[in-house]
Amino acid sequence: MAKERIDPTEHYAKVVEILTQQGLLLGSYDSAGKANVMTIGWGALGRIWSVPAWVVLVRPSRYTWRCIEHSGCFSVNVPTSGMHLVCATCGSVSGRDTDKFALCNLTAERGQMVLAPTVAQCPIVYECQVVHSNDVLPEKLAGEILSGAYMDGDYHRIYFGKVLSARAEADALTRLG
Numbered sequence: 001m002a003k004e005r006i007d008p009t010e011h012y013a014k015v016v017e018i019l020t021q022q023g024l025l026l027g028s029y030d031s032a033g034k035a036n037v038m039t040i041g042w043g044a045l046g047r048i049w050s051v052p053a054w055v056v057l058v059r060p061s062r063y064t065w066r067c068i069e070h071s072g073c074f075s076v077n078v079p080t081s082g083m084h085l086v087c088a089t090c091g092s093v094s095g096r097d098t099d100k101f102a103l104c105n106l107t108a109e110r111g112q113m114v115l116a117p118t119v120a121q122c123p124i125v126y127e128c129q130v131v132h133s134n135d136v137l138p139e140k141l142a143g144e145i146l147s148g149a150y151m152d153g154d155y156h157r158i159y160f161g162k163v164l165s166a167r168a169e170a171d172a173l174t175r176l177g
């Protein structure tokens with residue numbers, strides 16, 4: 001089904017609910033042009049520096065980290081309630097050695113505004129241009145977060161992505177469950 005432009009904050013509550021439950025799908029291209037997708041459970045949609053933005057956290061060990069470093073952009077894709085297995089797979093298998101779009105029967109569509117693939121099967125998609133990134137600094141982090149999230153180091157890089165496009169299918173909320 002066709003996706004139409006929406007305000008980035010439309011469906012906000014539902015999108016955050018899915019982020020914190022099964023997760024969202026972060027799309028990017030590698031330097032060879034292969035589309036990759038990984039599950040994220042941490043992130044924030046809001047307004048920063050007067051622009052709509054997605055803030056996402058990606059550990060350097062992820063193949064996605066390398067992809068975003070190369071391309072400077074990413075997509076955030078909101079899966080339907082029927083895509084639990086897709087989220088579990090994309091959150092455990094690496095695109096370094098696997099084509100996850102093929103493995104999960106997903107269709108990669110070229111972004112309309114940025115060099116990042118969107119997931120055709122997701123009823124809401126955001127296209128984001130990185131406007132800032134920085135690394136989690138252990139010395140600046142509360143102790144309980146440090147010990148809970150960073151036992152092995154691998155400190156996230158935090159990407160601030162300006163939302164250049166947000167699109168949704170007309171029946172998105174019904175399909176999201």
Ligand SMILES: Cc1cc2nc3c(=O)[nH]c(=O)nc-3n(C[C@H](O)[C@H](O)[C@H](O)COP(=O)(O)O)c2cc1C
Nearest residue numbers: 039040041042058059062063064091092093094095
């Ligand atoms: C529900 C869920 C949420 C996740 N959230 C994040 C996240 O916010 N940041 C991150 O770096 N990894 C996160 N992961 C782990 C990555 O999705 C996982 O390591 C993935 O295989 C990386 O793929 P890649 O190597 O193709 O980038 C999450 C995994 C799951 C299952």
